[in-house]
Amino acid sequence: MNDMLTTTPDFSIEAAAALLREHYGLTGTLSPLASERDQNFEVETPEGIFILKLVNAAEPEVESDFQTALLAHVGAHAGDLPVPHIRPTLAGASLARVTSPGGASHRVRLVSWVHGQPLAETQRNDAALASLGRMLGRFDAALKGFMHPGALRDLDWDIRKAGRSADRLHHVTASEDRALLERFLARFSAIESRLATLRAAVIHNDANDWNVLVDAADPDRVSGLIDFGDALHAPLIAEVAIAAAYAGLDHADPIGAAAAIARGFHAEYPLLEEEVDLLYDLIAIRLVTSVTISASRRAHTDDNPYLAISERPAWTLLRKLDRMNPRFATAILRKACGFEAAPGARTVIDWLAANRKTLAPLLERPAATYPAALVPYGDPAHPMTVKSAAQQPDAAQTIWDAYCRENGIELGIGPWGEERTVYAGEMFVSRFIEGTRRTHHLGLDLFMAAGTKVFTPLAATVVSVEIEKDPLGYGCLIALRHEPEGCPPFISLWGHLAHEAMNRLKAGDRLQAGALVGEMGAPSENGGWAPHLHLQLSTDTDLSATEILGVGEPRYLDVWAELFPDARTFGGIAREFYEREGRSHEEIVRMRRELLLPNLSISYEKPIKFVRGEGVWLIDDGGRAYLDCFNNVCHIGHAHPAVVEAMAKQAGTLNTNTRYLHDNIVAYAERLTATLPKELTVAGFVNSGSEANSLALRMMRAHTGRENAITLDWSYHGTTQELIDISPYKFRRKGGKGPKPHVHVATVPDSYRAPADWPLEEHGRRFAESVAELISAMQAKGEGPGFFIAESIPSVAGQVFLPEGYLREVYRLVREAGGVCIADEVQVGFGRVGSHWWAFETQGVVPDIVTMGKPIGDGHPMAAVVTTREVTESFNNGMEYFNTFGGNPVSCAIGLAVLDVIESQDLRGNALAMGNYLMDAFRDMQKRHEVIGDVRGLGLFLGIELVTDRKSKAPATEFARAVSNGARRRGVLMGTEGPHDNVLKMRPPMIFSKRDADHLIAVLEDTFADVARTLG
Template sequence: MNDMLKTTPTFTPEEARSLLETHFGIRGSLSPLESERDQNFKVKSEAGETFILKIVNASEPVIESDFQTALLDHLGHAAPSLPVPHLVPALGGGFLAEAHGAGGLVHRLRLVRWVEGTPLAETERSEAVLRDLGRVLGEFARATRGFMHAGSLRDIDWHLAHADRSRTRLSHVADEKDRAILERFLDRFEGGVKDRLLAQRAGILHNDANDWNVLVSADGKGVSGLIDFGDALHGPLIADIAIAAAYAGLDHPAPVDTAAAILAGYHAAFPVEEEEIELIYDLIAMRLVTSVTISASRRLASAGNPYLSVSERGAWDYLRKLDRMNPLFFTAILRKACGLEAVKGASAVRDWIEANRRALKPLLERPAAFYPAALVPYGDPAHPMTVASAAEEPDRAQAIWEEACRETGAALGIGPFGEKRTVYQGEMFVSRFRAETRRVRHLGLDLFMAAGTPLYTPVAATVRSVEIEHDPLGYGCLISLLHEPEGAPAFVTLWGHMAHEAMDRLKPGQRLEAGALVGHMGAPKENGGWAPHLHLQVSADTRLSATAILGVGEEAYMDVWAELFPDASTFAGVAPEFYRSEGMSREEIVARRRELLLPNLSISYDRPIKFVRGEGVWLIDDRGRAYLDCFNNVCHVGHAHPRVVEALARQAAILNTNTRYLHDNIVRYAERLTATLPKELTVAGFVNSGSEANTVALRLMRARTGSEQAVVLDWAYHGTTQELIDISAYKFNRKGGKGRKPHVHVAPVPDSYRAPSDWPVEEHGRRYAESVAAIIEDLRGRGEKPGFFIAESIPSVAGQVFLPEGYLQEVYRMIREAGGVCIADEVQVGFGRVGSHWWAFETQGVVPDIVTMGKPIGNGHPMAAVVTTREISEAFDNGMEFFNTFGGNPVSSAVGLAVLDVIEDGDLRANALEIGNYLMAAFRRMQDRFEVIGDVRGMGLFLGIELVTDRKTKTPATEIARAVSNGARERGILMGTEGPHDNVLKMRPAMIFTRANADLLIEVLEDTFAAVLA
């Protein structure tokens, strides 16, 4: 330092004026400017132009002067619009001249044009200006690509690659705490940052874009000048951003914002690399460390030079702020400013959770969406469900919550992600990134239930940590799990406010399989003093420790926090519909239906439900509640099955047309469909609904027999057209019906449960068949013959009635002998629902002449089919064209093929048989407990429970069935009631129904029976 002072130029303004005129031919007035080691004068020429005359320190090597001159010359040609000083040629040629100073020292002279502007240090450092500063530095980096000069290879302490030299100056820092801060940053730098820095892209750096070397335009909108290239050198490019950010952040209320703005501008002009961004926090710190240690070491020698100490106070303040910041969060804000993810892989974590939500295990004992839920808004103390007083009165808050649950019917409280909360008042919630700002945005998901509620991991995990936060209003027991799913970045989940029992049960490194117990919701005395709840949070950055994960964040950085800590709702199983309701209200829809739709269109349940989404075995309503669907057999392989949806969308995007044109799909589907049937049934026709299929079946029948005489079962239902209503006793014998037509002959439903008690069980089939024999005999006596016999292979509307053994064999034999054909209506019971066979008629050991199918055939897509024998199809080919505009179209056929694929690939028939048997066994156990259960019956996933009048209360079976159906609905299970007395609980769940689904159905049914019969 002393050597440099000895060689500092000491020319008077008069001497400098003489040098200016002698070497540059310019006359004017000069005024001195502050400088650390050189001598600078502002020149106002007689011609009205402004320049800066630099008299270089005699100790500066010639090569360095040459480098600065060459650099400015290069910029003048490569980037003439860049706002940097432009060289003025010397009279002797070139841009440099020489002058002899005191003691015979030789000083070099350089004249550049004045750059107008206000120093950044004297402005508000607006975001626009800082972005423009970044742009200027980026354009500087772009302009100097390929430029090299031996003088740029300088070894100075201000080179960030040498920032670790600051350790030799630590003894000059008197305050022990301040020295400890510097040591922490030096340890980080030496512990890996330096090696990473030296591996980055390198080029020419300005190396001193401090807030006095950056000039702002008169309108305050941009940078008008980047001056003083005295420290320029060759080094890692990212250093220029860090240095500029270090000075721009001095005394700024949000220094990270200044760094983000500079980086964003630089990145737009000259894209940075992700590894470079990771270094900026430490490089800012090390520039400040270098500055304060150099100032400390030079304080005595430079007491009269304010340039050296001008930024020292601000640098210390910034260093203390940086020391309190988490570098990962600082970097995340910078990454986001460049349009990158806050942490690499954040979107992949969110996307993986979303894509795999169906496969996630329930976090609670049941899926979270299954529970009737209510919002618990900490941000609204006036809301009836709030627990904002938890901090002062956790026990009272829990009582308020429980009372609200009773009033609203809620079983789960949800505190949403992103909610602005006013309850965070402690010192811990003051922002470390923005002065006078609090962290108020909730970054986790709160789930409120009773203390002791068990909680399970939806995804396999490894325990990272289990610890106790003893601070009031802290987390209490805090658990961190690491998840490493195949095909996705790893992520962490945080489980706060847990019961302390987990401390003895979970150990770091312990493996938890999906669905394993994590712990229990803690009581106020152990959860930090809150009402019992879980704070669940997902972290896409696995480097963060449990206590480093922010549970609450600044509003200004919510775009960053939302990527670092994606909303845990999907992970927890909370349906998105819980947070938003779209479209008309339920009441509005009911009113509009009455106004616009046919008045006899019915609505299920005493309290109608508005469903907005289906997923697998679940239907989700407009309030985000998920109902286990045990009733809607249309979605045979589950609502919105991905393979079926994909097949539909793929073909719809290519072609859909009618069957008058050739297409592979209809032929392929007919081949696949008929392959599931007995060999006699080989010819298919495609339509759009079960009603159409049955109508076509009657046309086939007429072509074969020429007879209209119909033999049907009582309480049967076959479709909506008039001719089908005419053969559906369920319709023509009820209110609004016209009674039986003369050509329709009704046989009793062969119901073994209601068979005469004196009939031996093994004779039920034959005895019931005798009624059909009587009909045939009556027709013969009138000179008629039966045209057909039609029956559901398992009568459904009649009450899930399973035909007695041998019944169809006997009836089919008699009908055929009399000249009729036999039609099996498999619209509800086909496609493997019975489990043991593809088709329910197969359980009777018969082969129909015609089979009709619908509902499950397209998993919700409107399609149906009729399949018959070759002989009947040839009789039907009488010259009249058979055509259906949409039947068998390429899209419908693709859907049908996908449904068959799903059934076969998933072995869903076997699943139906296994789960059906499991449910039947459970229903029989229920029958032993509840006397109102008269009969249980089922095959595969086609099930019924027939109820009888309560002997104690005399409550009719119909009322009990309705109460059980509505009670199950209130508890989240959908089922129906059927039968002549509407006393049979009807269940037809999707073929993908699991053991867990079955257990939930059993539990709810038992609870509902107990409540209804209490």
């Protein structure tokens, strides 16, 4: 102590002024500045303001030289940095040497004054702290490559020496305080060896809030950095940690303050993930160093009360840090620097989005298929929320149940990120931000009845099964670990379950995708809530189930979104549930009436507004997914990626007409005709099934010179007038005018409704007699048939499968009479029947002309006609055939993509297998439901005819329509067809899976039972 007194400079103002004149040639006003070891003066001169420093004589010369060299290096490499810059002596030296009145030798340094207000005297907002980070980043970047022996000194403030704090613990008197420090020292011990592997450099090492200056005119901007007495060579990340430790003192959000500094530093001097991952512990250990050094000094200065007061903010911050989960703090710091909140978090989110179609349903059927509504926890005034907040779950459930009954809701959804007022317990107080609560939901809530079973969408290993007994806690809580191929592991959390799972699952159990996880618990066992599942994901697999935050602070929602990503995809909730856009149903209906043809029909009693298609699903504007078993336009599934890619690629390259040469049209014609019998070799391309049938009629006329048509009763072939004229489904119904003289209608060859005395093996011949009679009548008038046209499986007539031998006999009769035979494969072609590419092949015949549409482009408007060389030669009569869009490069690219998918994925084989599976299920239903008169189908072209009496076969039209609408309410689309609208018609996409089939079967079973109860 005596040595310090003799070596500390003690110059009067007059003596210091004399030194200023002698060594620097400056005069001015000097004012003393506070200093513990050295002597400092503020100097106001005509040339500006400076600081005159007289260095303690006891300071090793190497240290003084180090600071001088450091400032000189910064001045040379970053002269614009607002730090003190050295004013050389008159002799051009960086330092002067003087002798004090006591005889001690002192070094003198004059540096420029840095203007600003100490950060300690400001609000330390995020902008200012980010500016501090940028300042430190620029400063440290300027010191790259700088080294000096003085930077290698042994200093207790070196963060690598923080373990020495353990030797000072005995100066801390309170046992609980020592225990607190021991916890942080234990954490530091676990990472201490890693410090040697990190980037190291000369750093400021003491960016406390008195050494940082802020622009008085712009408090968001740091204007200066001073006092380099503690600078040394240390891990680069220590610079950020030390600044953050001081910035966090008396700060309401100390980790937020640290994040702001780290963000700013990273912008100027990019940090590494392994550095940021240590930041929380380094902030804490700097504070441990500070309080233990203060405690040891206090012990030698008779418990100096000033030291105790200065320690208090550090102790307060240490206690705050101790209450935090270090992994959450690190996630916040990582996110601030642009890294993932947890390593692999974004990959998990992306993997789930890319693989969502492969996930097993979380509920008994896909969650998106249930009519759903938001549970009003986000509305503090809603009665259900009020009841829940008052811990009256039974009352809340009653309110919710009534709402569901009134609105046909089966599933309640509590979304991720929703702000809620129900989180009132002490457990929801923020551990990061003073005076705030955790109010934003970080899971996905699914509300259904107690006992509802929930299943894992992915294979998993059980991590834990436990009971959380806290009021408003989770009740039975299960954590599963998922490790799908190509994805980092992640955790799913299942809360508010029934306790039955405790006896069924244990840690280490393996669950396959679709396996039962548990049941939604009643309030008595789920923490006191209305029955629901709290489903949550965690990309940090080291968090225990009870550590995973179910509710978070709004300030850090971006962090929580990566650490605990929205489970909507994992749970099977469509994005449209949250993002409803466009006009209301009512407005669209009104505008259709005003702007569109009035006879443009709308399906179902309650119309649906679809906004997206995907595979076998159609998704409405409310996010509800419907299993599409009806719209056979999208033959290989809605928005098939191969089709979308082919369309976009070709459209982005070239689209033109067939007057020019292009590979696609001949490539597609070659591939298409290869699927047909060898006689059918020439293709013509158009834009719709109606155009295809019209072109077929032109070819027929050119070949036969006749007009007489033979068509099946209740058939439909297109929208043009000439096609309406040969479609009894149109001309015999309201608005129709009956058959024209050239149109002759044959009996529908419906074996189910054939006379009972006809032997089954004679059905084909007997029904063909109807065609024979029509031909005879024509011939009696000296005429003959021009053509016979029929769908190879009459669809509108009620999914009628032609009896064996029917087409063979009819084709013989027509051809012998000079006519041609046209097979309309618009609905049933392209492998839909599974056993063959084309449905006419099941009859063992070869038509003269085949028309096709709908499935050909998977929703893209294209169609085709394929015919024989003989018919083609007749059609080539000198009149040009041209179709502006038919056969364009884009359409043909799409057609090729559809064929590629059908062939590469063996979708014909799939259609046959799934069709047989469904037919077996329908026949089983037929045994239990008297209303099912007939089941018919081949591949994925299926029909169920409903009758009021199996003997009379009286059509059950009302029942059929009720089933169709009931299935629609349950999320499955099908239609009704036939002369009496009593045949359920199903034509699902060719990619239909067993899971889809099981869903269809379950819905039909439920719907049949419900309609039977309703109609009696």
